Amino acid sequence: MEKKIPYKIYLEEDELPKMWYNVRADMKNKPAPLLNPGTLKPMTAEELAGVFCDELIQQELDDDTAYIPIPEEIINFYKMYRPSPLVRAYCLEEKLQTPAKIYYKFEGNNTSGSHKLNSAIAQAYYAKKQGLKGVTTETGAGQWGTALSMACAYLGLDCKVYMVKVSYEQKPFRREVMRTYGATVTPSPSDTTEVGRRILAEHPGTTGSLGCAISEAVEAETKLDGYKYVLGSVLNQVLLHQTVIGLETKAALEKYNIKPDMIIGCAGGGSNLGGLVSPFIGEMLRGENQYQIIAVEPASCPSLTRGKFAYDFCDTGKVCPLAKMYTLGSNFIPSANHAGGLRYHGMSPILSQLYHDGYMEARSVEQTAVFEAATQFARVEGILPAPESSHAIRVAIDEAIKCRETGEEKTIVFGLTGTGYFDMVAYGKYNDKEMNDYIPTDEELEKSFSTLPEVNL
Amino acid sequence: MEKKIPYKIYLEEDELPKMWYNVRADMKNKPAPLLNPGTLKPMTAEELAGVFCDELIQQELDDDTAYIPIPEEIINFYKMYRPSPLVRAYCLEEKLQTPAKIYYKFEGNNTSGSHKLNSAIAQAYYAKKQGLKGVTTETGAGQWGTALSMACAYLGLDCKVYMVKVSYEQKPFRREVMRTYGATVTPSPSDTTEVGRRILAEHPGTTGSLGCAISEAVEAETKLDGYKYVLGSVLNQVLLHQTVIGLETKAALEKYNIKPDMIIGCAGGGSNLGGLVSPFIGEMLRGENQYQIIAVEPASCPSLTRGKFAYDFCDTGKVCPLAKMYTLGSNFIPSANHAGGLRYHGMSPILSQLYHDGYMEARSVEQTAVFEAATQFARVEGILPAPESSHAIRVAIDEAIKCRETGEEKTIVFGLTGTGYFDMVAYGKYNDKEMNDYIPTDEELEKSFSTLPEVNL
Missing domain, CATH: 3.40.50.1100 (Rossmann fold)
Structure with missing residues (x-):
């Protein structure tokens, strides 16, 4: 049963x-x-x-x-705010009138407000x-x-x-x-x-x-x-630590015999997405299972969807090591958008390689549509999401609506990385209909790509 | 075992x-x-x-x-953010080097940020x-x-x-x-x-x-x-709804055979304190158990510790019903303090009667000491508490320190009603050492009491 x-x-x-x-x-x-x-x-x-x-x-x-074993001291600290809940979005499903089953892994239940x-x-x-x-x-x-x-x-x-x-x-x-x-x-x-x-x-x-x-x-x-x-994203070590998200998610799903069809996460430097999807992609790499993995990024900073897979500097001052990654060029400055955590020019080398090898897809979304999804989510699910997280909500809602149209009962899991309490200026702009959507032109990107270093290994 | x-x-x-x-x-x-x-x-x-x-x-x-049965629709909504956790403050205990066992019922894990x-x-x-x-x-x-x-x-x-x-x-x-x-x-x-x-x-x-x-x-x-x-505090109906806090707390304690010695809550209009302590005071009223119940209020708005137990208006405009309660007078305006939820001139009639009948005690604390406790708590327990909630933290810490001095292993439970994300102006003032403590003089209170209505029932 x-x-x-x-x-x-x-x-x-x-x-x-x-x-x-x-x-x-x-x-x-x-x-x-x-x-x-x-x-x-x-x-x-x-x-x-x-x-x-x-x-x-x-x-x-x-x-x-x-x-790699998690040291006991870290496990003890994790107990202060973990496990994070895997929530069945019953209210959102009802609101969308979708046959899809939507789950989100909520990482915002701690004072830092995020994963x-x-x-x-x-x-x-x-x-x-x-x-x-x-x-x-x-x-x-x-x-x-x-x-x-x-x-x-x-x-x-x-x-x-x-x-x-x-x-x-x-x-x-x-x-x-x-x-x-x-x-x-x-x-x-x-x-x-x-x-x-x-x-x-x-x-x-x-x-x-x-x-x-x-x-x-x-x-x-x-x-x-x-x-x-220390650095909070992009690095391999960071993705490693963040796998606690994906491992908990997988354990919670397995506890109730739930098999997800798609896993969605927002992608800035890749810390949350990498942590969430790694255990699932591991199964794909070992040929044990198949999932649809979707990275969601802002249209204003589209490193996966429009960037180049190349060696680039990780910082503007060029004092840090170079990484091979999807990048918009280290001089790329995204237009003002309100998802501050998704404004990095590059992407985790691990995720870049996995994307390059076809283990995940990527979508870019505009911020007005993102805040529309955020508000819709907040009103039925009660949580005020961070703008970053709301990129994943946008695509989860889009996919749930597709299910409504096709009648498919897909199981959708997305990462809700954090809360938006410190982002009310952005919500205010959305509430006042003063939000801008700006997408870089091909010319701007070409100009930025021209600064990529030449690397011959 | x-x-x-x-x-x-x-x-x-x-x-x-x-x-x-x-x-x-x-x-x-x-x-x-x-x-x-x-x-x-x-x-x-x-x-x-x-x-x-x-x-x-x-x-x-x-x-x-x-x-009174909770309607199913409300139970379903409660599931969005309840149960709230009862947390053992292991880290705070260690920091204080106290033999006391400290628990807090955390009501801040929802977007409204409070109970x-x-x-x-x-x-x-x-x-x-x-x-x-x-x-x-x-x-x-x-x-x-x-x-x-x-x-x-x-x-x-x-x-x-x-x-x-x-x-x-x-x-x-x-x-x-x-x-x-x-x-x-x-x-x-x-x-x-x-x-x-x-x-x-x-x-x-x-x-x-x-x-x-x-x-x-x-x-x-x-x-x-x-x-x-609708009104968020003071009323009997509000205290009734808030008993979900105390009932959950009691069930969680009983699940692990924990018998609290004292229960501490901050008190503004009484909604959180009343909800937390009602089921415990019920046991006292029925002669089944004995607890030390402590209401904590700001020294700048000391309705229980310095107010009068009398009929008073619930609002400034005098359009609302009068309630018999501990009050500072409906014209009393507390000096600027940063616990906006604890600035009401009166107190729940239920709590006022219970206090009057000796079922609980009350303490007042000054806001610099409150923010000191808040910061100490945040640094070890990870949660950034609301200024209101931090009044309870202050007294919980004081009591835990007393236990360190006496060697008593008391079990302390306090209500952590909410988070302080929207109170960073106040934290900034504390960080900058610009916080003021102001206590109304006896003359000020006498002047305010003189406006109490004459009621002869």
């Missing part, structure tokens, strides 16, 4: 993942290695040690170990274990900075955050949350770093970018004794 | 309350009846029908029925059932208005919110959340009502008060066809 499926599926403590899943172990085509920006040769562990903690470097470079905490605690833990005093990082919309501040407060580590200036000014409350957790927050570009001063001189009055804040955080780390740099 | 107590106790769906508990049924001294502001005679159901829905009036006046949703959905449901078009209400800090907007959006009811002007201006994001849920939000006092125009004429430039917004919302309701007025 089929078990009755509750509104929210919560796993018991003993059902929670004890290991992260490293999808690279099952990939035939491994993601391309990071390159040293000076020599354009693959980065060695020794070279990475200038920037990252030792154990995180191991995880970054490990293409072979399928399961970012999953990797923040891991990275902070390894920094602490290595005896460091603190970490430096950048943040755009502020979700990552908040998550890292929380993790550092918990472990007693210092945390220095470079926050993209436009967000620093437009989101004073995000900044205040980080300060409440004891972090130092500096608007970027700043005059506290060489790269910041250079960018300020070249672009007076600039409101900053994520690529620029990364450059500053990396430089700050190299000049401080006892500090390392 | 003692069952292992998880970090978070979640009840299963079939363990959730099916009935609300009406503590009045077990009270020997019933709360005094509401009085008609014109005749100063007890309000009849017929008189109340001008303002409230029929079934809510029944609940308001019912002093005898101990258990207010428990009564909002009930009141909206009965309005819908009665065939109404919509409801009017007031909101101070915005938690109640947000909750009601969510409930109305879900049921397809119109929602008109009068928001205290100072909050409307200082909390534009709260306003935007309500608009996202489809509500109309008007800053109060406004020129849309007679009482608003009168108050504006008498006090030009006033930034409003809750009592004034109540007067406007009630007037608006009487002039609109198909609308009733």
Whole structure:
């Protein structure tokens, strides 16, 4: 007999993942290695040690170990806010009059308001274990900075955050949350770093970018004794930590014998999408199962749908390693959109490779349509979603409507990565019908592609 | 053998309350009846029908029925965000090095960010059932208005919110959340009502008060066809709906054989505290058990600790019924403090009677000490608490520290009513050490008491 499926599926403590899943172990085509920006040769562990903690470097470079144990201290921290619920969207289904079954994995039930905490605690833990005093990082919309501040407060580590200036000014409350957790927050570009001063001189009055804040955080780390740099997305290690999302989702589905047909996630740098889909793509790679995997990105920053699969710099200042990824060019500045977490020019090398090899598809959506979906979702499901997450909602609703038309009873799972409490300026613009949709022209993208570095391996 | 107590106790769906508990049924001294502001005679159901829905009036006046079934539609809505977790504050205990065991019932895991949703959905449901078009209400800090907007959006009811002007201006994001849920939000006092125009004429430039917004919302309701007025605290019906908090808490504690020694809650109008403690006080009233119950209020608005137990008006405009309660006088305007939900001049008649009869004690705390507790809690427990909730945290920490000194292993339960995402201005003031503590002088209170109406029943 089929078990009755509750509104929210919560796993018991003993059902929670004890290991992260490293999808690279099952990939035939491994993601391309990071390159040293000076020599354009693959980065060695020794070279990475200038920037990252030792154990995180191991995880970054490990293409072979399928399961990596989660340290007990991290499991204990996870208990503070995990398991996150897998919610059956009964109310949304009814509203849409769809035969589709919709589930969402909700990662917003913690003060950082998003899934970012999953990797923040891991990275902070390894920094602490290595005896460091603190970490430096950048943040755009502020979700990552908040998550890292929380993790550092918990472990007693210092945390220095470079926050993209436009967000620093437009989101004073995000900044205040980080300060409440004891972090130092500096608007970027700043005059506290060489790269910041250079960018300020070249672009007076600039409101900053994520690529620029990364450059500053990396430089700050190299000049401080006892500090390392940490990053909230794109990297292999981050996707690894985030697999706790997908593993929990898979366990919850299996507990009730639910087989999803499609899995949908928003994609900025890839941290949430990669974490959610890795365990499912693992089954595809091993030939055990088949799923439709959909990455959703903003039409204003379409790295998968319109970018090039090429080596590119990860940051604007070109001080970081190069990665082979779908990219719009490291100088690409997306037009103002309200999904600050989806404004990165590149995409996780793992996801880029999987996309290139046909394991997932990608769609781009415009922000007015995204906020329409967000509002519709909020009114029936009760949760006010982050603009980033709402990209996934948009496509989930589109697919559910298709099911209504075809009569198919598909099972749709999407990642609801976070809440929108700090995004009310954006909701206000939508409520006032003042939201713009801007899509870069082919000419703009060509111009941006022309700055891609030439790499001959 | 003692069952292992998880970090978070979640009840299963079939363990959730099916009935609300009406503590009045077990009270020997019933709360005094509401009085008609014109005749100063007890309000009849017929008189109340001008303002409230029929079934809510029944609940308001019912002093005898101990258990009232929760309609299935409300139970279904509750499933969207309930059960709320009862969390063992292991990390806080460790930080405080206390032998006390601390638990908190966390009501902030929904978009309204607080417990207010428990009564909002009930009141909206009965309005819908009665065939109404919509409801009017007031909101101070915005938690109640947000909750009601969510409930109305879900049921397809119109929602008109009068928001205290100072909050409307200082909390534009709260306003935007309500608009996202489809509500109309008007800053109060406004020129849309007679009482608003009168108050504006008498006090030009006033930034409003809750009592004034109540007067406007009630007037608006009487002039609109198909609308009733709803209120988020103070009333007997609200405390009844909020008992879902206490009933869940009790069930979760009993599931693990935990016997609390003390139960602590913040007290503004009494909705959260009353809901949390009612089932426990019921045991005390029936002579089955003994608990230490502590109400915590701001020193700047000390209705229980320094107020008078007397009949008073519930609103500034004196259009609402009078209630017998601990009150500071309906003209009392608390000094600026950041716990907007705890700025009401009076207190629930039920809680007032119970306090008067010795079933609970009360403490007042100053806001700098409250934010110190809030920050300490956030850093170890991960949740950013609302300023209101942090009053309970302050006393829970104080009591846990006492246990450290005496070595007593007391079990402390407190209500964590909500999150502070929309209160970052307040946290900023605390972070910048710009927070003021102001306590009204005896002279100020005497002046305010002199406006209490004379009532001879």
